[in-house]
Amino acid sequence: MKFLDQAKVYVKSGNGGAGCVSFRREKYIQHGGPDGGDGGRGGHVFVEAVNGLNTLIDYRFRQHFKAKVGTHGMGRNRTGAMGEDVILKVPVGTQVLEEDGETLIADLTEEGQQVRLLRGGNGGWGNSRFKSSVNQAPRRANPGEDGADMWVWLRLKLIADAGLVGMPNAGKSTLLSVVSAAKPKIADYPFTTLVPNLGVVEVDTATFVLADIPGLIEGAHEGVGLGDRFLGHVERCACLLHIVDASEEDPAEAYRVVRGEIEAYAADLAEKPELIVFNKADIIGEDELAKKRKNFEKVTGQVPLLMSAATGQGVRPAMAALLHLIRKARGQEERDQQEQSVVLDENGEPATEDTSWRP
Template sequence: MASSNFIDYVKINVKSGPGGAGSTHFRREKFVDKGGPDGGDGGRGGHIIVRGNPQLWTLLHLKYTKHIKADGGNKGEGGRRSGAQGKDVYVEVPLGTVVKDAETGEQLLEITEPGEEIILLSGGRGGLGNSHFKSSTNQTPQHSQPGEPGAEQWVVLELKLLADVGLVGFPNAGKSTLLRSVSAAKPEVADYPFTTLVPNLGVVRYKGYQSFVMADIPGIIEGAAQGKGLGLRFLRHIERNSLLLFMVPADTEEVEDSYQTLLNELKEYNPELLDTPRLFVVSKADLISAEDREKLAAKLPETLKPLFISSMTNEGIERLKDEIWAKLNAPSTAK
């Protein structure tokens, strides 16, 4: 997807419709003497409803939408006829979208399932017609209720990508190159950091017509959890992944330190991310000799067994797919 078209944050004003007023009306027909009250109720105002659309991958369609307003309900009529309800407005969003109050930051709802619908703002209730107010002491009520006003609110929509595998690493760790080599996605690749400025998704084909979705998350830098750079925007997309694939290049001076730094950034941003299953690979393995690989593996703790891969030579790629598939389909979440 083009970087200019990937929008994962929008702020909009939403307003539900007001309810219609109830009717003050009396039955007037030939041969009916002094007909009683028969004013109908006003119609409900239109809701603002957020709906999950699996065909959407970004919030681009809402980028230039500042106000969304639902219709009001119609007034009630005589003969106890209720007014028509205001038309509901559906806001289509990609799966993984979170809606928050723009002022307080409170999360209002999240959409994770195709076709899932959640009312963001309810329309105003329609007013009662005068037929509801007839009593033994008041046979001709001269009043009815006005409709309730609609609700209005500024909200923020944030997209957190839903993917099976999220690639985690510092800039220029080879994440985009890996995604290009295992899928049809074409993220920009260059030999300088921060080539990737937005997440990219790719479908990775596996054995027997099976597949999984891989997300190339823009590179994390130290201090990202405190908002350094665009850290908070990047880290948000890691929350929805089923498996995290940590990548450290083979030519890194201290591989274990780099891994721990990445782990700490995730912990500071959201400690629950440490419960997500993860794999660790040393990328760009073609840059070092077999002897250096053995020395590197020997220096790492027993619990941190890396898989050496090279997206340029395809070394270790098939084994990586096997490891990913096994983790994604493991009966337990043990890392």
């Protein structure tokens, strides 16, 4: 299945049905009076997050979605049927933005979450609504209200616990294939990964979701290489797993380049907890590896773990450390949410409920 993480679609809600002008005409009943019914409401436009989807490919070949028009009112005070709604089914993690691509309308992060994008037009009143003591035979009815329309962007941001970042050909896809059942494309040339991949990693009795995105090179935020378009897929991650190729001549410089691109993309992403791992530790000598690790610590102030995704050396300790970092980050997120829900007084202290008025 082709991966598509953004699409532009046109949506339109249904027009309301027109009201009816009708009069009751039956044998032996004189002056039956008006009995025109109201028109039906036009259909709404909804967007809903559903399980089982991981791409927006459904919106690649169809970009126009229109809800049904409401049925017109009829005689004998019969109200027209409401127009059928349109529901755009999208993967969990999809954002809906206005046509400018920046103004956020909705962020669907939970399965079953549904948001109404456009309201259908109201149905018009029939002539029975206008009867009065001075106008007992009204010959007017309202037309239905027009529906609304708009262009929106659907942008998918995959939901994962940890995100893999690093230079091209650093071994990210190899690691994902080793620690999970995912089967990403693996080859000995850069930019093998062209779209994000997800894998479920099992550590002892716990599991977490790991996301692999295409590699970053210097100038990615300006569109060099594959650009930074796919960095949005790790924005929702609790932490980052930064893979550094230990066989690089200067691993510290490779780390600096990737960090610079992340910071240029979004400050929030750069502030996420990060675990740094030296990959391909099996193909260089111990002395050279120790020298590079010491220089890396001196330049960046970070101590990387050692690992070889190809042989499995150091993979389990790295995944265990990553799981610990995920739990710590998720715990901090929950604490932040709880703090935000606490009402503070004018001094910034948690406000206590005043019960002095109670008997």
